Amino acid sequence: MSSVELRKVDKHYAGYHALKTVDLKIEKGEFVVMVGPSGCGKSTLLKTIAGLETINSGQIVINGRDVTREEPGDRGIAMVFQSYALYPHMTVAENMGFGLRMANRPKAEIDAAVKRAAQILRLEEQLGKRPKQLSGGQRQRVAIGRAITRSPEVFLFDEPLSNLDAALRTQMRVELSGLHTQLGSTMIYVTHDQVEAMTMADRIVILNKGRIEQIGSPLELYANPANIFVAGFLGAPRMNFIEAKAVSVDASGVSVAAAGLPALSLGGIDVTGLSAGDAVTIGIRPEGLRVVEAGDGVMPVFSSQVRLVEQLGRDTVLYVDASPLQTTNSDSGTGNFTLQLNKVSTVAVGATLRAGFETGDAYLFGPDGRTLTPRKPVAST
Incomplete structure (x- = not known):
């Protein structure tokens, strides 16, 4: 488990100020959900933590280590995207172990990691199948399993459930919350769905126009909004x-x-x-x-x-x-x-x-x- 800290982070795209002096500290083992209207900067903020976007000023610190200028692969994070991004010609087991193979890890280590992730996500019976043989919920679990096998310090989720139907989204919310409890890992989750935020988060970060409007537990924010936007x-x-x-x-x-x-x-x-x-x-x-x-x-x-x-x-x-x-x-x-x-x-x-x-x-x-x-x-x- 690792903490994540953003210190006065600013991000510009040409003339557009996407992130404005963002300060945020996420404790070890927390499940933090970032929400806000379209274009508020929540996905941009997640990508800056991942190293997929370079910030213009400020610091990003993971577990006490300044990773602001480090490459994504050196930050100790794993990211799950809205798109499953599974390789169609690979089996479930091969997809889940792909990152470790690229890192030239021993076969025994890869097999053990894939087996453990499959047990956690109840995918043991699917390991020999290919993505086209799976349901949407199973494909998303494979994408999450690919992240688990890397044993990251921090999990990042960018609207991972938005492609699922309502019933599957509800099921996956329960499964992700259970996964967080089981792993005890630090998780940062971006969504436009406030139901996901209210039901899954230890704390919610509400963004608007590149700024943090308020941070707090779901019930605290609901009962005591800081301003009319949050309300x-x-x-x-x-x-x-x-x-x-x-x-x-x-x-x-x-x-x-x-x-x-x-x-x-x-x-x-x-x-x-x-x-x-x-x-x-x-x-x-x-x-x-x-x-x-x-x-x-x-x-x-x-x-x-x-x-x-x-x-x-x-x-x-x-x-x-x-x-x-x-x-x-x-x-x-x-x-x-x-x-x-x-x-x-x-x-x-x-x-x-x-x-x-x-x-x-x-x-x-x-x-x-x-x-x-x-x-x-x-x-x-």
Whole structure:
């Protein structure tokens, strides 16, 4: 096991600044997942660790050794790509042992390494087959097995499950998490799929435009996003946002006004740099909203028409018309607000309902996007 440290890493492509002063320390044995929108720099960052991209400034340190100028093969890493990149004319065993053969390792050592990797990945019955005879999940396991045989200090995964169907992705998430537990190795994983990030990671690194926005455990990031970008990115369905204005600001809290809402008072707010009249944003996660009956104690938000109902078995997701409110980027600009109910609901499309939330479930974001509400408790696991 090895630690990985990035120190003020910058990467430029001609006039494009891809990575901007990235500082990151990954402890030995951690499973760290890097997520972010397309073009945020997550794959570029992984390739700089691998040595496939040369950085313009900064340092990359693996297990205390500066590898910034070392070749990929000298860094003690193994990388698994989105493409399986298996040799079609070779058997599974030959594919898995290829790297060791290229390193001129003894045959007995190669055979032992391939056997061990096949046992770990349950590929013993497939060793004599060729890639075309395997399922997608089996091919991905072979690609992972090729990495295991090299006994690397660090495993790097670049969206390895994106070519698999939904059922196989779920299965492989479980298998990769089990592999991490079994090997105890340091693993760095890049994905665009936040479900993979939330279910697999010890810590998540969220990137945006070449910068790290926030680092933390999945539940910590979900409960306590540092800013509006993290709040909107992490969570499915995504957080709902409402444009508002700070009416009064003092040590006791903030009074907020928003079109379509009654006055809202929030306590414990970080009022540093915030003044009355400033534009702010109210955020509420879909599971924080619920259907409000007359006389219910939660604060009514608005009455609106249901546009779509998704029955997911245990949960129901309602998409309602957000036009009674002045929303920012509700549901990616579709003009919907999203409610997630942890029950089967009989609400029908076209029905009018009232939605409400407890003020303690609301988030407040300042003019600069910074989260102003106090830290929320993290759900126990």
